Amino acid sequence: MYDGDMRKIVVANWKMNLTLRESLQLAKDVVAESAKVHNVDIILCPSFTALPGVGPLLPRAIALGAQDVFWEEKGAYTGAIAPRLLVEMGCRAVLVGHSERRQYFQETDAMANKKVLAALRAGLTPILCVGETSEERRAGQKDYVVMRQVQEAMRGVALLGTQELLVAYEPVWVIGTGQAVSGDDAEHMSQVIRHTIADVISSVAMERRCRILYGGSVDAKNVADFTRRSVIDGVLVGGASLKSSSFFGILAAVSS
Ligand code: PGA
Numbered sequence: 001m002y003d004g005d006m007r008k009i010v011v012a013n014w015k016m017n018l019t020l021r022e023s024l025q026l027a028k029d030v031v032a033e034s035a036k037v038h039n040v041d042i043i044l045c046p047s048f049t050a051l052p053g054v055g056p057l058l059p060r061a062i063a064l065g066a067q068d069v070f071w072e073e074k075g076a077y078t079g080a081i082a083p084r085l086l087v088e089m090g091c092r093a094v095l096v097g098h099s100e101r102r103q104y105f106q107e108t109d110a111m112a113n114k115k116v117l118a119a120l121r122a123g124l125t126p127i128l129c130v131g132e133t134s135e136e137r138r139a140g141q142k143d144y145v146v147m148r149q150v151q152e153a154m155r156g157v158a159l160l161g162t163q164e165l166l167v168a169y170e171p172v173w174v175i176g177t178g179q180a181v182s183g184d185d186a187e188h189m190s191q192v193i194r195h196t197i198a199d200v201i202s203s204v205a206m207e208r209r210c211r212i213l214y215g216g217s218v219d220a221k222n223v224a225d226f227t228r229r230s231v232i233d234g235v236l237v238g239g240a241s242l243k244s245s246s247f248f249g250i251l252a253a254v255s256s
Contacts, residue, residue, distance in 0.1 A: 008227045008254050009166065009211060009234030011043040011127060012241030013067065013095060014050075023050035027057045029244040034062060037255040041234070043093050043127075048081060055090035065093035065127065068101060071114035083122030093125040097153060099172040109152035116153055120163050127166040127236065128153050129215065130193070134173035142171075143192050150196040159205040166211050167193050168236040174216035176239055183225035183232075186214040190231045220249025227254045 018026065023046045034042060045065040046054045055064045066089075070080035086094060096119065097112035112128065119126040130149040132142040150167065159165060169189045171181055180186075190212045198206050214226045215236030226232045235254070240246040 006256070007039045007041055008256075009041045009043065009213060010250060010254055011045065011065065011093075011095075011166075011168070011213065011215075011234065011236040012247060013045045013098070013215075013236060013238050014047065014242060015067065015100070015238060016047060017242055018046065018050065020050050020053055023047065024053050024057065026242070026244060026247075027054045030247065031057060031059060031062065033244070033248050033251060034059075037251045039256045040251060040254050042251070045093075045095055051086070051089040051091065058090075063092040063125075064090050065095065066091050067095050067098070069094045069096065069115055069119055069124070071111075071118035073118075083118050083124055086124060087122050091124060093127055093166070094119050096126045096128050097149070098129045099131060099170060099175060103172075109149055112149075112153040113155050116157060116165070120157065120159075120165075123163075125164045125166060127168055127213070129168045129170050129236070131170040131172050131175075131216070137171070137173065142189070146189060146192055147196045150193055151200065154197065154200045157201065159201050159209040164209045164211075166213055166234075167197065168213040168215045169193060170215040170236060176217065178217050178219075178239075180217040180219075180222050180226075181214075183222075183229060186226050187229050187231055190214065190229075194231065218250065220246060220253055223250050224253045 043063040043065045045067050066086045069083050096115045101107040116126045130146050132145040136145045211233035213234045213236050218235045218237045219240045
């Protein structure tokens, strides 16, 4: 999905915001704009219902991603979506363990682990989201919390063959607030995540197959302070990915 260290990744998480018609329009706009953007890999994550419509609009250079996945391959799991069904829709990536899934759907690190493993088995790139709450940060536990989340979600993960993994540091307390953490803060956490992953998988796999993103109130003004840092490989954008004007501002700032 990405080649070379120069390239940065921008993931758009549209969450539960756009209708099918709005999703198709925004996807078309992003495709047109992407011709002006250099060294940026874009991943669009629409709602499940928009996947079959948005997928065929995207050129190879823009990846389709889903916002969630279930870990079983098939069976009596009402409402759940299996990894192979996402692959069938053309998805190449999937968000796993987003803080909103943890908050509203009681998802745990153990569930995130099953989803990461199932996504990898199906050939999808998991975008594992981790991050501390404001209470955890105030208690001085942020490094520890994020290390534990990464360790537990990556249990049994080896990253073989062409498998890839993205890990997004998303401090829960800044998501959707308009107030991102500082670039230094994100860089520190990116290093914490990098070292934690290096304990789980080989250093070669870490270098070649793992990328670390920052997410949480990323906008056109602050994005470059994250992506100019070599240890931050890209960003995960929620609110500012919903309008072409704000999303294009981000793409332009990341483009080189
Ligand atoms: P935000 O969301 O950019 O609106 O803060 C980021 C996310 O939840 O992935």
